[in-house]
Amino acid sequence: MRAFAYSRPVTLGAVVQAPPCSRYLAGGTNLIDLMKADVEQPEYVINIKALPLGDIRPLPDGGVGLGALATNARTAAHPLVRARYPLLAAAILAGGSPQVRNMATNGGNINQRTRCHYFYDIGTVCNKREPGAGCAAIGARNRVHALLGTSPDCMAAFPSDMCVALAALDARVNLFGPGGARQVRIRDYHCLPGRTPWVENVLRRNELVVGIDLPPVSFGSHYTYLKIRESRTCAFAIISVAVGLEMEGGVIRHGRVALGGVATRPWYVPAVEDMLRGRSPSATLFHDVARLLLHGAVHDQGNADRLALAPRVIQRALWQAVTGSPPCQPCAGMP
CATH class of the missing domain: 3.30.390.50 (CO dehydrogenase flavoprotein, C-terminal domain)
Structure with a gap:
């Protein structure tokens, strides 16, 4: 792991003024692994755990709001989620180990990066890791790679279980950055690789996921x-x-x-x-x-x-x- 500067701001305003080449640290279950493998090489690591983004609350329209820093484990076990969105609870419990779910956050989950073998292996070429380098997976050992949404530049599968349920529930992602607050549908949040596989989502520079809104929906037991x-x-x-x-x-x-x-x-x-x-x-x-x-x-x-x-x-x-x-x-x- 390479040397980096570290800070722990306590306000959103301070967080979104982070310098270039920064990465936000929440649960760390993905970022730390990537830094250890030398895939991610941030010059600055901004710890956001002091921000008040861990709440899970009912919304006025009958939906539920999930704080970005609420852990996956707490989200899956929360009475509001279990009662109104058991599909989401089931998806979260299908992903990762209990130890990972106890650390991983909702905001981190939707921003996690692919587990493609070639992405993690810095001895191979990968467009996500190095734009324009090529894709080592194509034509090689790729049994766990994607079938849908691929391009000649990338076939890496998206790993999240939670996000699959969020897509079915038509959740909204709440963002905050230097330009203020905005909201996007989870179905529009992640980008197809196309010719720019390194652009993985619609986050703008220094933007941060602050929460996820679940609209009211009822499938009963179905x-x-x-x-x-x-x-x-x-x-x-x-x-x-x-x-x-x-x-x-x-x-x-x-x-x-x-x-x-x-x-x-x-x-x-x-x-x-x-x-x-x-x-x-x-x-x-x-x-x-x-x-x-x-x-x-x-x-x-x-x-x-x-x-x-x-x-x-x-x-x-x-x-x-x-x-x-x-x-x-x-x-x-x-x-």
Whole structure:
């Protein structure tokens, strides 16, 4: 780890006046690892833990506000989240170990960087690490890399479980920077790699995530978070699916589906809502939903098996949400 300057400001105004080449430190579960691997080389580390951003509170519209510095563990266990957004609680509990969840923050979770092997290996080329260097994953060992949202410059999968549920819930991210406060939808927060894989989100210079707003929504017992991974350990998803359905008399009034593990950002296709609305659950419908979600998927030589697996996992998750039994299954093994 390289030498760096360190500060611990106590006001938002002081935080967003950070010098160039700075990184914000919250839980540190991602940044510290990257600094140890020499992937991140900040000249300044700004510890933001003294900021009053750890609250979880009801919102006037019936939603819930999550402070950026509230830990993942506290968020998943909070009575408001468990009662109103069990889908989010299930997704958080599917991600990482208890030790990581006790340290990781909500703001850090949505800003975590890819776990691509080549990104972490400074002996290989990587456009995220060094703009314009190339992508070592393409045509190489890439079984855990993305199928959706890739480009000739990057196929790194986005790792978060929490963000998959946030996409299904249509959460809003609250930002604060030198220009003041603004809010963006979580579905618009993460960028596709395109020709600039190093631009991973819409944060402007010195902007900071200060909270996440969850809009009012009720799926009752008709939700699931299904995660397939290599083994029953704290591995990242081969594919994960967040489903929430509003059911009435055996008909889907409204439904949302988001994917994780298979795309370069949390993957949400708005047209799926129209496909599900007013329909009765059926194998044909769920087959068509899976096909729509995976439209445009491109596999390389190492990850074709995931494209064959993905439709089955999506359909299984939809049926789990319909039946509400089990209401969620946060992990499953893959041979």
